[in-house]
Amino acid sequence: MRAPAWLPEPVRRVLRVVRRGWRVVAHRLERYSAPVRRSWRRSLQVRVVTLTLVASSLLVGTFGWFIADRSANILLDRAQDEVSASLQRKVLWASDQLGVHPQAYDPEISATILETVNELSDGDQAGDSDTVVSLRAEQFPEIRPTTVGPVGTDDLITKSMIGTVASDARVARQIRTVHVNGHATKYLVYGSPVQTKFGHVELYYAVPLTTEDRAANQIRTTVLVTGLALVVLLGVVAGLVTRLVVTPVRVAARTAQRLSAGLLDQRMKVDGEDDLALLAAAFNQMAANLQRQIVRLEEMSRLQRRFTSDVSHELRTPLTTVRMAADLIFSEREEFDPAVARSAELLQAELDRFEGLLTDLLEISRFDAGFAALDSEHTDLVPVVERVAERLTGLAERVGVELELHLPESPVIAEVDARRVERVVRNLVGNAVEHGEARPVQITMAADDAAVAITVRDHGIGLKPGEERLVFNRFWRADPSRARQTGGTGLGLSISAEDARLHGGWLEAWGAPGEGAQFRLTLPIRAGDRLVAAPLPLIPRDRTAEVS
Structure with missing residues (x-):
């Protein structure tokens, strides 16, 4: 297809180059894929094994993805339950500790907040050094945020979460990924309001999901390896099963080719009593019947050719005698009665035709017997x-x-x-x-x-x-x-x-x-x-x- 004439020449040149490149790529793909397409057309075993691998891959992949996703969700739900329960205990304890301060501007409140955060961090049942505990008071600017943990809260606590916990006084939850010591770590972050005498502050509790991620990755790896092994096993089984079916069919095809080539004594091997054995036995019976029929027809044809040849040869001797007598009568026909002379002419003509028929029959016999040869x-x-x-x-x-x-x-x-x-x-x-x-x-x-x-x-x-x-x-x-003019x-x-x-x-x-x-x-x-x-x-x- 030519590029439109209204396109600029540089664009048309680029299109021509792209078109030539595409033709080269298509030609190479066709050439390299020719053996594969030939195997697909000619081999039933290749088609069955390929379709089995494709179908089993789709099935195992779908099932594996479902198992891995479900396992990850179960691990995450368990971690959420544990963190939520731990957060409730921490909120109650923090409320008791801060309840001794009636006002937010109490000079001792900063020390209490720091001591509370340290106690909450040290008393964490998870025992994970990567746990982050933070107390904030968005409604009281005079109270500075206090955080204990390996990372800051800027990446862990988003503005939307702060708005939910500080402004709406509701528990919020989110999952955030931050870098700890150069490694990306996924955190489960919970935020909850803590009631005090002067209002509420916000407690944020972030627990790393390293264990859960590791377990989920192990599950995915196990499912992947098991799925691949299962697909390979299914391919091998399909190949073996197909081979059991295809091999007798191939043997039957080769035997049929030999039979068509004239090797009438070829037979299939019969093993067992299953359907394939029944097929082989039926094929052998058919071959035997064909062999008997062909041998009988060949014998009849041989007898027919021999009969034709023998009759043609045997008729030569009396024909020669009749020809001599007919030639004598034909040469003297002018002395006979006109009716007799006409009979002599008819006799001569029919003898010519009869002699031609014998000659043709002998020639046909030589062709049928395979004795005809060229003198080139x-x-x-x-x-x-x-x-x-x-x-x-x-x-x-x-x-x-x-x-x-x-x-x-x-x-x-x-x-x-x-x-x-x-x-x-x-x-x-x-x-x-x-x-x-x-x-x-x-x-x-x-x-x-x-x-x-x-x-x-x-x-x-x-x-x-x-x-x-x-x-x-x-x-x-x-x-x-x-009416024939030439007497053929x-x-x-x-x-x-x-x-x-x-x-x-x-x-x-x-x-x-x-x-x-x-x-x-x-x-x-x-x-x-x-x-x-x-x-x-x-x-x-x-x-x-x-x-x-």
């Missing part, structure tokens, strides 16, 4: 595409489809199996011609440093939503009711997808009802490289222009 070599793909287009030109002319080639003028060299690439392009172009609805079919090629892409675009019936994934299924057809087997796109995967490439489809379809073959320039992007878009450019 550096090949110029431009002539490969041109050769496919040339061979399908006759079929395209018969159905009224024009093949449009958009190929690079320079060679496109890639490390591929030329036979398999040619088969993929032939299948794509053949399907486009068949579904082209007598409209042009564009074949486009482009390449970059990492990949080469070939797209085949038709403007026929197109594909419905979701069919772009189904077109590569075996024996799947978009419209089974349509329904396995062409499946074999093409396997050929693309064998190269480490992609074979993808796009289509829209009534707008045609486009298939894109993407192959790496160098065998074994990983594809990241394709040089050509999957959605046709004309379609993109219409949408935009």
Whole structure:
């Protein structure tokens, strides 16, 4: 966010510096906190222990504060009761001592006051040398204040307290903190009027709360240490308890990962008869059932592949014999009756289709068995595409489809199996011609440093939503009711997808009802490289222009 233009330049400069500094600090905080955030997201144990520590800290802290505060209040109340009781005795004794003087200007009253204060200080049951006793007579200026103690009364006795005791003749109490010998000391100060024959004077009694403060600090320290120990103990207990629960879950996760990787004999260890043991037993039972099902399915798949391969091979021998006889009949068809000659042509066409189906079945069997291998070599793909287009030109002319080639003028060299690439392009172009609805079919090629892409675009019936994934299924057809021009087997796109995967490439489809379809073959320039992007878009450019 930019600084407003109306601000002075120095202010804007400072704001820019602050903004840059904030970005640097935020970046460093994000970088340093990344391991913590990662642990928080990935570890259930970390979350449970952290939440337990936070909750227990709040609970123990609140309880500890309540205990410490309540203990301090109890100590203070006890000290107040003791000082109040002692003050009452001192007031009575001082009243008796001063009662012998009928007037405030009696010459002997100063000596009596001094003797009384000394006696009150020496007779203090607390026995604390820091106790302060003071007698004042605010209403009688001729009587000088007398104080015994380690500190003066200026810091202990405030004006408001003097007003309450001297003017209102009421008992006052306050807590004051003063420095005694360089140390801050808290005092509990009481003030009370003392009745005499000539009026009343004021007795102030201040007792240090050193013992009570020390006891309160010890209580706070004890509560703090105990609370910290309790929080740590709760964290350890939470960690141990969570570990008991999380460890079997982690073992289950690792076992599940090994099962998904194909290690079907992996099992969890069952200890005891609790819920976790029940979970482990149920998991092992599930793994055993999955293993049996997978083994059974693999056996069925193996038998199916073997059956397909065996049938395909076994049909080769009678097919060869039938082919020889059919070729002989086909070559002599001109001497036959027209109906018989037509039957010979149909026989020849169906034998071609049957032979193609057997070839495709054998190829599919090799893919299923994992025996398919690439014969890669550096090949110029431009002539490969041109050769496919040339061979399908006759079929395209018969159905009224024009093949449009958009190929690079320079060679496109890639490390591929030329036979398999040619088969993929032939299948794509053949399907486009068949579904082209007598409209042009564009074949486009482009390449970059990492990949080469070939797209085949038709403007026929197109594909419905979701069919772009189904077109590569075996024996799947978009419209089974349509009459086929090429006599396909329904396995062409499946074999093409396997050929693309064998190269480490992609074979993808796009289509829209009534707008045609486009298939894109993407192959790496160098065998074994990983594809990241394709040089050509999957959605046709004309379609993109219409949408935009």
